[in-house]
Amino acid sequence: xxxxxxxxxxxxxxxxxxxxxxxxxxxxxxxxxxxxxxxxxxxxxxxxxxxxxxxxxxxxxxxxxxxxxxxxxxxxxxxxxxxxxxxxxxxxxxxxxxxxxxxxxxxxxxxxxxxxxxxxxxxxxxxxxxxxxxxxxxxxxxxxxxxxxxxxxxxxxxxxxxxxxxxxxxxxxxxxxxxxxxxxxxxxxxxxxxxxxxxxxxxxxxxxxxxxxxxxxxxxxxxxxxxxxxxxxxxxxxxxxxxxxxxxx
Ligand SMILES: NC(=O)c1ccc[n+]([C@@H]2O[C@H](COP(=O)([O-])OP(=O)(O)OC[C@H]3O[C@@H](n4cnc5c(N)ncnc54)[C@H](OP(=O)(O)O)[C@@H]3O)[C@@H](O)[C@H]2O)c1
Numbered sequence: 001x002x003x004x005x006x007x008x009x010x011x012x013x014x015x016x017x018x019x020x021x022x023x024x025x026x027x028x029x030x031x032x033x034x035x036x037x038x039x040x041x042x043x044x045x046x047x048x049x050x051x052x053x054x055x056x057x058x059x060x061x062x063x064x065x066x067x068x069x070x071x072x073x074x075x076x077x078x079x080x081x082x083x084x085x086x087x088x089x090x091x092x093x094x095x096x097x098x099x100x101x102x103x104x105x106x107x108x109x110x111x112x113x114x115x116x117x118x119x120x121x122x123x124x125x126x127x128x129x130x131x132x133x134x135x136x137x138x139x140x141x142x143x144x145x146x147x148x149x150x151x152x153x154x155x156x157x158x159x160x161x162x163x164x165x166x167x168x169x170x171x172x173x174x175x176x177x178x179x180x181x182x183x184x185x186x187x188x189x190x191x192x193x194x195x196x197x198x199x200x201x202x203x204x205x206x207x208x209x210x211x212x213x214x215x216x217x218x219x220x221x222x223x224x225x226x227x228x229x230x231x232x233x234x235x236x237x238x239x240x241x242x243x244x245x246x247x248x249x
Contacts, residue, residue: 001030002028002029002030002031003029003030003225003229003230003231004026004029004030004031004082004083004225004228004229005029005030005031006030007030007031007032007082007083008031008032008033008034008074008078008079008080008081008082008083009026009031009032009033009034009081009082009083009084009085009228010033010034010035010036010074010081010083010084010085010118010122011023011026011033011034011035011036011085011087012035012036012037012061012085012086012087012088012114012118013036013037013061013087013088013089013135014033014034014035014036014037014046014056014085014087015035015036015037015039015042015043015045015046015056016037016042016046016185016186017183017185017186017187017217018087018135018180018183018185018217018220018221018224019035019037019085019087019088020035020046020049020050020217021216021217021218021220021221022085022087022217022220022221022224022225023035023046023050023054024050024218024221025218025221025222025224025225026083026225026228027050027051027053027054029225029229031082031083032053032055032078033050033053033054033055034054034055034056034057034070034073034074034077034078035047035050035054035055035056035057036057036058036059036061036070036088037056037058037059037088038058038059038060038061038088039058040058043056043057043058044056055073055074055077055078057070057073057074061086061088061110061113061114061115061117061118062109062110062113062114062117063117064117064120064121067117067118067120067121067122068121070121071121071122071124071125074122074125075125078125080125080126080127081122081125081126081127081130082126082127082129082130082131083130083131083132083133083228084118084119084122084126084130084131084132084133085132085133085135085224085228086114086115086118086119086132086133086134086135087133087134087135088110088114088118089110089111089114089135089154089187090106090107090110090111090187090190091107091147091150091187091190091191092106092107092149092150092191092192093146093147093150093191093192093193093201094146094148094149095145095146096148099148099149103149104149107149107150107153108149108153111150111153111154111156111157112153112156112157112160115134115157115160116160119132119164119175123168123173126171126173127172128171128172128173129172129173129174129230129233130171130172130173130174131173131174131176131227131228131229131232132164132168132173132174132175132176133175133176133177133178133224133227133228134157134158134160134161134175134176134177134178135157135177135178135179135180136154136155136157136158136161136177136178136179136239137150137151137154137179137180137181138179138180138181138241138243138246138247139151139154140154140155140157140158140179141155141179141247142246142247144205154179157177158177158179158239161175161176161177161237161239162237165236165237166237169236174232174233174235174236175236175237176227176232176235176236176237176238176239176240177238177239177240178220178223178224178227178240178242179239179240179241179242179243179247180215180220180242180243181209181215181241181242181243181244181246181247182202182205182206182209182214182215182243182244182246183214183215183216183217183219183220184214184215184216184217185217188202202214208246209243209244209245209246210244210245210246210249211244211245211246212244213244215242215243215244219242220242223240223242226240227240
C-alpha cells in the first residue's frame with residue numbers, strides 16, 4: 001500500500017521541475033493527481049507523461065477565475081482533495097536599482113497571490129484532515145544579490161503558512177512549507193539570462209553548497225511526500241529546508 005493510497009492531490013506548477021517530479025511520486029504512492037500549469041503545451045506533455053489517470057489542467061494561478069474553474073473540474077472528477085501542493089513559481093533576477101513595478105507585480109502575482117488563490121479556491125474541496133504544502137525557498141532567509149523581489153515573495157509565503165496554519169487548524173488542515181535550495185530544474189532556463197551567464201552564476205552558487213552539488217527534483221519530491229502524507233501528521237506551520245546544507249552550515 002502506498003503512502004497516499006486513496007488520497008487525492010493537486011499540484012500547481014506540476015508540469016515541470018519539482019512539481020512534475022512530485023506528481024510522479026504521488027502517483028507511485030497511490031494518489032489520484034491533478035496538475036496545473038499555465039503553458040498549454042507543457043500541460044499536455046506532462047499529462048501524457050504521467051498517464052491517463054492524471055487530470056492535467058491549464059490554469060494561471062494569478063487568475064482567480066482560472067483557479068475557480070480548475071476547482072470545479074477537480075470537484076467533478078475527484079469530489080474532494082486531501083493534498084494541495086501550491087508550488088507554481090517564477091524567479092526573475094534583477095539588480096535592485098533596476099527593479100520596477102512590472103518586475104515586482106509579475107513575481108508577487110505568481111509567487112504570492114497565486115498561492116493565496118490556490119489555497120482559497122481549493123479550500124471548499126479540502127477534506128478533514130488535509131495537508132497543504134507551499135513552496136518557499138532558502139532565499140527567504142538568505143541574501144543573494146539580484147534576487148530581492150523573488151526572495152521577498154517567498155518570505156511572504158513562509159509567513160502565510162504560519163497564519164493559515166492557525167486559521168485552518170480547526171478545519172483539520174495542516175499547512176507547511178518546503179524550502180528548496182539549489183535544485184536542477186527548468187527554472188534556470190527561464191531566468192531571462194544567456195545560458196553561459198546562467199552557468200557562471202550557478203557555478204558561483206553551488207560553491208556555497210556543502211553537499212557540493214545541485215539537488216534533484218525527485219529528491220525534493222520525497223520531502224514533499226512526507227509533508228503531504230500522514231507521516232507528518234503532527235507538523236503545522238513548519239518550514240522544511242532542503243538545500244544540501246547551504247543555508248544552515
Ligand atoms: N529550482 C530551484 O533551485 C528552486 C529553489 C527554491 C525554490 N524553488 C521554487 O520551486 C517551485 C518550482 O520551481 P521549479 O524549480 O520546479 O521550476 P520550473 O520547472 O520552472 O516549474 C515552475 C512551475 O510553475 C508553473 N507556473 C509558473 N507560472 C505559473 C502560473 N502563472 N500559473 C500556473 N503555473 C505556473 C510552471 O508552469 P509553466 O511551465 O506552464 O509556466 C511550472 O510548472 C517554484 O515555486 C520555485 O520558486 C525552486
